Amino acid sequence: MPFDRWPRDIVDPQVNRxxxxxxxxxxxxxxxYLGLNVxxxxxxxxxxNIPAYIRALFENHYNRSYEINRLSNILPGVLGRVCxxxxxxKCRHGETELGEPVGxxxxxxxxxxxxxxxxxxxxxxxxxxxxxxxxxxxxPAGLAAAHDLSSTGFKVVIYEAxxxxxxxxxxGIPEFRLPREIxxxxxxxxxxxxxxxxxxxxxxxxxxxxDLLKDHDAVLVAAGCYASTRLGIxxxxxxxxxxxxxxxxxxxxxxxxxxxxxxxxxxxxxxxxDCARSAxxxxxxxxxxCLRRTEENxxxxxxxxxxxxxxxxxxxxxxxxxxxxxxxxxxxxxxxxTRLGTIGGDGRQQIIAIEGSEFVRPADTVIVxxxxxxxxxxxxxxxxxxxxxxxxxxxxxxxHPKLYVCGDYATGPSTVIExxxxxxxxxxxxxxxxxxxxxxxxxxxxxxAQVTDRQRVWDFIPRQAMPTVKPVGDRFxxxxxxxxxxxxxKTAHEEAxxxxxxxxxxxxxxxxxxYCRYCxxxxxxxxxxxxxxxxxxxxxxxxxxxxxxxxxxxNAVVIDNSRCIRCGECLRVCPVNCITVTRIEQVExxxxxxxx
Amino acid sequence: xxxxxxxxxxxxxxGKEAAAVLRDKEPESRITIISKDHEGQYxxxxxxxxxxGRKSLEQLYATPFRFYQDQEIKLRLGQPVAVLDLEERRIxxxxxxxxxxxxxxxxxxxxxxxxxxxxxxxxxxxxxxxVQDANSWIDRLASVDSVVIVGGDLTSFAITRxxxxxxxxxxxxxxxxxxxxxxxxxxILRAAAAKxxxxxxxxxxxxxxxxxxxxxxxxxxxxxxRHLEAGLVGAFFGxxxxxxxxxxxxxxxERGILVDEYLNTGFEGVYAAGDCAQVYHPxxxxxxxxxxxxxxxxxxxxxxxxxxxGREETTVPPESLFCDQGVRANTSWWLEF
Numbered sequence: 042m043p044f045d046r047w048p049r050d051i052v053d054p055q056v057n058r059x060x061x062x063x064x065x066x067x068x069x070x071x072x073x074y075l076g077l078n079v080x081x082x083x084x085x086x087x088x089x090n091i092p093a094y095i096r097a098l099f100e101n102h103y104n105r106s107y108e109i110n111r112l113s114n115i116l117p118g119v120l121g122r123v124c125x126x127x128x129x130x131k132c133r134h135g136e137t138e139l140g141e142p143v144g145x146x147x148x149x150x151x152x153x154x155x156x157x158x159x160x161x162x163x164x165x166x167x168x169x170x171x172x173x174x175x176x177x178x179x180x181p182a183g184l185a186a187a188h189d190l191s192s193t194g195f196k197v198v199i200y201e202a203x204x205x206x207x208x209x210x211x212x213g214i215p216e217f218r219l220p221r222e223i224x225x226x227x228x229x230x231x232x233x234x235x236x237x238x239x240x241x242x243x244x245x246x247x248x249x250x251x252d253l254l255k256d257h258d259a260v261l262v263a264a265g266c267y268a269s270t271r272l273g274i275x276x277x278x279x280x281x282x283x284x285x286x287x288x289x290x291x292x293x294x295x296x297x298x299x300x301x302x303x304x305x306x307x308x309x310x311x312x313x314x315d316c317a318r319s320a321x322x323x324x325x326x327x328x329x330x331c332l333r334r335t336e337e338n339x340x341x342x343x344x345x346x347x348x349x350x351x352x353x354x355x356x357x358x359x360x361x362x363x364x365x366x367x368x369x370x371x372x373x374x375x376x377x378x379t380r381l382g383t384i385g386g387d388g389r390q391q392i393i394a395i396e397g398s399e400f401v402r403p404a405d406t407v408i409v410x411x412x413x414x415x416x417x418x419x420x421x422x423x424x425x426x427x428x429x430x431x432x433x434x435x436x437x438x439x440x441h442p443k444l445y446v447c448g449d450y451a452t453g454p455s456t457v458i459e460x461x462x463x464x465x466x467x468x469x470x471x472x473x474x475x476x477x478x479x480x481x482x483x484x485x486x487x488x489x490a491q492v493t494d495r496q497r498v499w500d501f502i503p504r505q506a507m508p509t510v511k512p513v514g515d516r517f518x519x520x521x522x523x524x525x526x527x528x529x530x531k532t533a534h535e536e537a538x539x540x541x542x543x544x545x546x547x548x549x550x551x552x553x554x555x556y557c558r559y560c561x562x563x564x565x566x567x568x569x570x571x572x573x574x575x576x577x578x579x580x581x582x583x584x585x586x587x588x589x590x591x592x593x594x595x596n597a598v599v600i601d602n603s604r605c606i607r608c609g610e611c612l613r614v615c616p617v618n619c620i621t622v623t624r625i626e627q628v629e630x631x632x633x634x635x636x637x
Numbered sequence: 638x639x640x641x642x643x644x645x646x647x648x649x650x651x652g653k654e655a656a657a658v659l660r661d662k663e664p665e666s667r668i669t670i671i672s673k674d675h676e677g678q679y680x681x682x683x684x685x686x687x688x689x690g691r692k693s694l695e696q697l698y699a700t701p702f703r704f705y706q707d708q709e710i711k712l713r714l715g716q717p718v719a720v721l722d723l724e725e726r727r728i729x730x731x732x733x734x735x736x737x738x739x740x741x742x743x744x745x746x747x748x749x750x751x752x753x754x755x756x757x758x759x760x761x762x763x764x765x766x767x768v769q770d771a772n773s774w775i776d777r778l779a780s781v782d783s784v785v786i787v788g789g790d791l792t793s794f795a796i797t798r799x800x801x802x803x804x805x806x807x808x809x810x811x812x813x814x815x816x817x818x819x820x821x822x823x824x825i826l827r828a829a830a831a832k833x834x835x836x837x838x839x840x841x842x843x844x845x846x847x848x849x850x851x852x853x854x855x856x857x858x859x860x861x862x863r864h865l866e867a868g869l870v871g872a873f874f875g876x877x878x879x880x881x882x883x884x885x886x887x888x889x890x891e892r893g894i895l896v897d898e899y900l901n902t903g904f905e906g907v908y909a910a911g912d913c914a915q916v917y918h919p920x921x922x923x924x925x926x927x928x929x930x931x932x933x934x935x936x937x938x939x940x941x942x943x944x945x946x947g948r949e950e951t952t953v954p955p956e957s958l959f960c961d962q963g964v965r966a967n968t969s970w971w972l973e974f
Binding site: 137352511 | 720758846892919
């Protein structure tokens, strides 16, 4: 009988053995492996287990897919709509020659959309610890911290300056991108843990910070960045000139400012795009976003750019504003053309104004969306909260022993997912400082797996487009209507097929390998290597391979998991069944007694 | 050391001209043209006349294959570039083949632009860029007697003239998107509309809102002020540089590839020419994408000459500029209608 037709249990006596138990590790080498080989999870500030939730959705387990998300990022339905998607930038499917990244964010939204209407959140609750924490601000960072602290057994009270919760989610993002019932539903899922929230209280103004410190065991400042950055050019105070944040707060509060026919938005972030699209819904006819760099340098997602342009907003590149023109009201903006120089210290190309290129662009309304900064929460003696350090073990700590900071207040303007991750980490810091224990910790979970039912043909499925309200004119008839409609279940399933499931680790057992090279022949890219030597770092993690093409120097045939697309072809053709599959993923380990 | 390998991406007028100049300046170099198109170099400005029957298929093609053979220029047709790796100075083709280069001229031209708000109607509108597009127009015109043109670029006026010659009824939806990428003004619109109306074209000012297909040969076109019916809808919103494959390459890209007045991209030995190159023009106080067949030839020549060691500047002839909101632009083609 030919060797490749032998029954597998003859070739591999271990085929019929019982499934092994998972192993948990905190070895830095394992985390290093994950960073290299599961790029989406590493790119997510909240370390969301992306392959796991995509696989769960593929298996039609929507509730489970949603819960895998919620364990890490708390607000999946919200993030499925407004996340900046750092994971997609790193998705292996987006590497050169492999196509486009998986629609990770859209799948997250599908999990939220198709979970059971009566789905119950699963939150591990600890017994009350008898300690209280005050949180200033109910934005994504404050809410995430409240979730973790409350479920760990702390009494949490949030002090919110506005009359509704959500911070920037409620007041900075328009309803046509984030429906308020979705936001409130997920916020309610946090508040139901027993979190108290007091609205209309601006700490440092309506209430002394000292009083909070007296009444609570810790105070976490998650007050965001609500002071608008000005451009510092003449005419910025003219009527008709708005800051982006104030404009959005008025729009989302239901008291929008009047806008003229011609609107110029100066800025390049999500706020600038939200302002431009909101201006159209308020009746503007000609809206342009003026960029100092180019469209290619934008940090806004490609889908957002496309939708904004589809609605008729122009993107005008390589312009720097010099002054606002007008007497009693703004009438235009004087710009200079810019060119891009070498890469500066911030990692971005420098902007150089071209001399003699000044020109005026008329406008009835100008919106300056040039960024935000924090408004310091002050003590009675006018000192304000200073973070001691921005990174490392002591991140979130301040010069006051009971005072912590997180989110945009600590880091400056960031993204929703970064704020959530920061809020959770700050909560972990507070828990450890107040109890001396760790109730949650990230670990690497490893478990034997089988080759999946993924088919090679799925690698050629194109990225599924997000359906939107069309024709675009229909969007303006009901300005609050959500523009993105979400995948239908079939499309979500199709998109989920595209995920390579990089949490699967393929490995060749050298002791059993017969060097037949069948696996190399079927590999769709250079993922299986003949190596002379494996390079490791001081942690013992594999960092590279010294390849060879001379048989006499080959010491091993290895699968480079950073190149592997988990097609499973190698395993299917291996005549001696020497390739194993292990599921390796970062998860959060719950420690019932905080490690006692 | 072997001969330099000079690569031109694109086989339009700029690309072909660049290759010819390179051969002239560097007789010893290896020269390769890579084009995603399957057909030889044609003159896109002749396509409306081809549709009206005033030009034959043979007359469309500008450069016979014999030319490349004689000049020892390797022509690779139907091979799209997937990746440009400037660090390693190599090109990865769609079929994964790697081509190394010592010097490069990017002359990929443009593709028909559909404004983003109208993308949803893309499948209902005909564009005109390739010979294949022209053949589609000819097929469809055989069964319709009316056409609505939306937009207002160089080709729209030429195709309108061709359609009138064929005895078709023509409607023209004229909006501020005309003359893209420049902003249009009332004065220009009125003058252009008057010229069209004098030739019997029904001019409809306003924005296109919706297209409804009732059958293969009956479309309803709705603007913000009128409803029109026609058997075919043509979209003419200019060309947009076909540079999507260059995203992430390190080249600076706005509408096209940003180059200096010598058409250099900022990378040594890498130039751009034709409809895909964008250069700052001090007189216009704006970045400028040159359009038109003759301009493409001229830019191709300059890019190649500079790649071969020259130092020639590109300029825009001032007589072809007009003033729009304080910005002067070269969009005078409609005056010739």
